[in-house]
Amino acid sequence: MARGQAVRDYGGVSADDRRAERRRRLLDAGRHAWGRAGLGEVTVRGVCTEAGLQPRYFYEQFANRDALIVAVADEVRDKLFTALVDTSRSADGGIEDTLRAALTAFLRVIADDPDIHHIMRTDLAGVPGLETRRVDSLNMVAELILRYGADAPGFDPRPDVDRRRVARFVAGGVNHLIDNWLADQDETPHELADQCTRLCMTLAQGRGGGVR
Incomplete structure (x- = not known):
């Protein structure tokens, strides 16, 4: 398998699907943090921890914390x-x-x-x-x-x-x-x-x- 194909398709899941799944996890984590503790408790670090993702995946989807809040x-x-x-x-x-x-x-x-x-x-x-x-x-x-x-x-x-x-x-x-x-x-x-x-x-x- 070519390296490019491996990047696109890992474990039977395409790169686009993996990005969409990570976005879904970040949105859910942001929504739960906002709903449970208030807007002030929505942080990049906290959302990433709850979503089980590294911060680089956050910035793959959102420019900053406010962008996540608007999306939620x-x-x-x-x-x-x-x-x-x-x-x-x-x-x-x-x-x-x-x-x-x-x-x-x-x-x-x-x-x-x-x-x-x-x-x-x-x-x-x-x-x-x-x-x-x-x-x-x-x-x-x-x-x-x-x-x-x-x-x-x-x-x-x-x-x-x-x-x-x-x-x-x-x-x-x-x-x-x-x-x-x-x-x-x-x-x-x-x-x-x-x-x-x-x-x-x-x-x-x-x-x-x-x-x-």
């Missing part, structure tokens, strides 16, 4: 958005039923995973790029509301109201309620989802004043 945050966001989108696509009924089901699925992901719960409670100001991603995420939620809910029965803001502003207002308001719930968790995911849904429907249907 992106994975958490993607998991939550997948729950929202998949449930929105499969839910029966009008916008109210769809929104309630999607929010319940979203909140259950958080409630069922202590790491995600702790990550969602983190102050993001200390890591470059994370606060911007938070704003981008809220705008993405607003776009999901428009894509999967704007044409559904029940989404009927007044003609003089911009639907995109309604969607962004809904996303921001729900996010604020979720932030409070993360601190107290005094309601079940279904209870909070139901509360958020009823408030959102009040706004979406133009009751209680308009948003210009």
Whole structure:
């Protein structure tokens, strides 16, 4: 076997697969460290120790600690958005039923995973790029509301109201309620989802004043 082939294929596993497996181990270690002990405890040395890898493999994947943290945050966001989108696509009924089901699925992901719960409670100001991603995420939620809910029965803001502003207002308001719930968790995911849904429907249907 040529040396180049040995580098590419070791023990039946390709070099690309080995790199992907190392990346997965580093991401999992970073997520667990962040979830267990907080963002301040995520270090290159600690993550490498937990992943069972040498630091050179860390820098093969990430430029620095912050790059790992951003990658972990992106994975958490993607998991939550997948729950929202998949449930929105499969839910029966009008916008109210769809929104309630999607929010319940979203909140259950958080409630069922202590790491995600702790990550969602983190102050993001200390890591470059994370606060911007938070704003981008809220705008993405607003776009999901428009894509999967704007044409559904029940989404009927007044003609003089911009639907995109309604969607962004809904996303921001729900996010604020979720932030409070993360601190107290005094309601079940279904209870909070139901509360958020009823408030959102009040706004979406133009009751209680308009948003210009």
